[in-house]
Amino acid sequence: MDQITVERLDTRACGVCEGCEAPIPRVLPGEVINLVEGAARIATPSEYRVSAPCRHYKTCGGCALQHASDKFVADWKRDVILRGLAAQGVEAEVRPTLTSPANSRRRATFHGKRTKKGVQVGFYGRASETLVDTPDCLLVDPIISGARPAMEALTRAICSRTSTLSLSVTASAAGPDIAVVGEAQLDRKLIELLGSLAGEYDLARLSYNGEVIATLRRPEQAFGAARVMPPPGAFLQATSPGEAALAECVAKAVGDAAKVVDLFCGAGTFALRLASGAAVHGVEAERSLIDALDHGWRHAQGLQTVTTEVRDLFRQPLLEDELARFDAVVLDPPRAGAAAQVARIAEAHVPRISYVSCSPVTFARDARVLTAAGYRLEWVQPVDQFRWSAHIELAAGFALTPQ
Incomplete structure (x- = not known):
């Protein structure tokens, strides 16, 4: 077991230590750590270390610094x-x-997949292809977290057991604006199904692979005195x-x-x-x-x-x-x-x-x-x-x- 001190964080917020071949995630400068089979265990924590507020933090790759104080x-x-x-x-x-x-992100891209028990909607784990279900994400606006049932329904309707979906959700005053990217062919049957889901879950707008399926209300954003409806999934x-x-x-x-x-x-x-x-x-x-x-x-x-x-x-x-x-x-x-x-x-x-x-x-x-x-x-x-x-x-x- 090697005991080392974290010197600094790199631009990905991973710890850099003398003699380490790779940066170490979720450590802080000045911390003394024990490396056990490549994993870091904190021996002497930094004064800036805090308990991560999100229950998904250990497995989700969406955040890198919840273990550090805001300051x-x-x-x-x-x-x-x-x-x-x-x-x-x-x-x-x-x-x-x-x-x-917290809870102010008005746009976020989730991924969805079908499982034996149902569906998962969330983010990938850090440096991993494992999808982590994140029902209680502390990043996103309540309009986005409230759209989770819609994202689950879309995943269930579109995904096969071997495919995944990308679901870009933008919060607007008119409600959720969801841009879906998937592998399934957009045919008449899928268009009708997606249109039905947009109405059932009261989405402002729903698009699939760049094509607008339904616009129930204009998902506008306020830029000063102007009201703008960005294209689906736009920056x-x-x-x-x-x-x-x-x-x-x-x-x-x-x-x-x-x-x-x-x-x-x-x-x-x-x-x-x-x-x-x-x-x-x-x-x-x-x-x-x-x-x-x-x-x-x-x-x-x-x-x-x-x-x-x-x-x-x-x-x-x-x-x-x-x-x-x-x-x-x-x-x-x-x-x-x-x-x-x-x-x-x-x-x-x-x-x-x-x-x-x-x-x-x-x-x-x-x-x-x-x-x-x-x-x-x-x-x-x-x-x-x-x-x-x-x-x-x-x-x-x-x-x-x-x-």
Whole structure:
């Protein structure tokens, strides 16, 4: 039996120890652990160790940090951002983490399968293909947990004993919006069955493999004064408190800019809010998201002009002359960051930049390019929408340094 001390956590929130071949999950820095047949047993616990609040935590892979106090998790996520920036030689004020409360996740993807005794609906275990039933998940909004009977019924109706379903559930004011992905062929019989289940379980909308089966009520989301119905299974900020915090940061970074371009704009999370005081041009690669944004703008009251463009910003970033007509840029790219687009922005010298990121590593890389081009990184705000996970999000404000 080897006794070792945990030195730090890696970016997946697993413990790194000297002499260990692989990181160790669910330990904390400073803890002394005994390794017994590869499993960690805590000999000396950290002062930040707590009892996991969820009864599914030991087997479910949906959370990674329920054994740590809220303060530790918030500080650790902030520190990951600081270390990422330091590695790129970038300095900035990184504010304390804003953490969404439990039971606030308004979108989550479950998996369903049939068993000898019935059905299972839940998440996979950590680094495992074993599906864990999670009827009492502490992450999700009550609208999503209330949709569990519908998810079970859909699994029972669609799955064979050898297949699984993906069930993406979004909470809306109109009720659950469920997007199902499965292997079964969508024929007339299945369409009729799914339509019946949508009515029986009072779903706002039900889709299967991207095709809308039933819309009983429009599952809209409020983006400022606008009401938007995103496409089935579309990206949406994970929690309402998290989205509000990010939107406040974006508005602060943009300031009083009269003309704003929102790149990777999605269905208009930030663009439609900013349109209350600025003319906004939204750019996004997916036509369905742009259509949802445009519909929301056209049916809202009191907003300034919002124009849209379908464009793959990885292959065709906006060029310097296109960017020159704007006073501010909003960037909310996927995890890969926006290297090609950031290079163009750096050359265009747009006065203000609001950057929203779900990857501290690619954000720090892009921040180095912008600061080298004369921008000042004024502040970074960590926003934790994925409570108890290793996932880290942030918003940041850049301003062009006067020459």
